[in-house]
Amino acid sequence: MADTLNVSTYKDISYQLKKSDRKTTSIYIERDGTVLVIAPSPFDVEKIEQIIESKRSWIYKSLAEWEDLNRTRIHREYVNGESFLYFGRNYRLQLVKDQLEPLTFHYGQFKLLDSEVANAPDHFKNFYKTKLQQRLNERLKLYQPKMKLKPASIRVMELQNRWGSCTSKGAINLHWKCAMLPLSVLDYVIVHELAHLEDKNHSPKFWRTIEKVMPDYDEAKKWLKFNGAGMTL
Incomplete structure (x- = not known):
């Protein structure tokens, strides 16, 4: 890295x-x-x-x-009715007076304690990190056997301006914002980083490795380019 x-x-x-x-x-x-x-x-x-x-x-x-x-970057507010992305779909936020956890997600709706609005970004980040880590384990089971590539570890973290990274020691890191992406685009990010395990550069061979398991990867790549700015809190 x-x-x-x-x-x-x-x-x-x-x-x-x-x-x-x-x-x-x-x-x-x-x-x-x-x-x-x-x-x-x-x-x-x-x-x-x-x-x-x-x-x-x-x-x-x-x-x-x-x-x-x-210019189309979205600035969200933590108010009733605001929408937040979760694996490619928008879900409304409801402020509530009482619940056991600061932020929950039930029946297609985010619920946030109104006393925790000031800390809402941290609560959303923690929610996304937890849910993404769970989803990654499922997606890796699908793509690792196909690519015959296995990372030393895979973590969800803050990556500043990158969706993912692959270290020289074979560890893959994904940005917590990947939990906002549609599943097909998330898969592209995962496959992209898996391909870096054997090819650190974006060589023709690297893209062929991706294409073998994801023939339509270019659609996801373009989606990230044109919609990535909207993945914000």
Whole structure:
């Protein structure tokens, strides 16, 4: 897993620089609009700047696209009737005066103690983490035998701007926000990270590995691109 080192600027482009054990340098646009450069260490700053310059048009285009997509970002409030995503479907929130737990989900409705509104984000995160971990165990049973790949561990956690990650030790981590995704899109994220167990880069071989078990993976990939910004609390 790459380690964050610093934030740098080349002309008018600010970027986050991370080190990697890979031999090549890659540029990505993260979900928060950050320009991420993953490069081998020790860094050759001059070479990195040359690559950024060569990708300038692509970076501008990608950032403009990111801005367009994020105009539809949803800002939710913890009030009666607000909707929250749970495995691809919207469910309404009801504030209640009395229940044993701060947040519950019953009969297609979230119920939150009105005395816990200030702590609602933490309660939702904990709910999503618990439910996603349970669902992951089910989905892994489906895809591990097909791919003949088994992670050392799989955890649900805060991953900032990534849906998932695969460490050099074979551990897979998924963002708790994956509990908001439709099941088909969640499966794509899982399969994507499983494929990284044998191929750390997004090579043609990597995508073929995914396609073998998920021929329509491109639909889920596009869904994430255009709807990912809506996965918020």
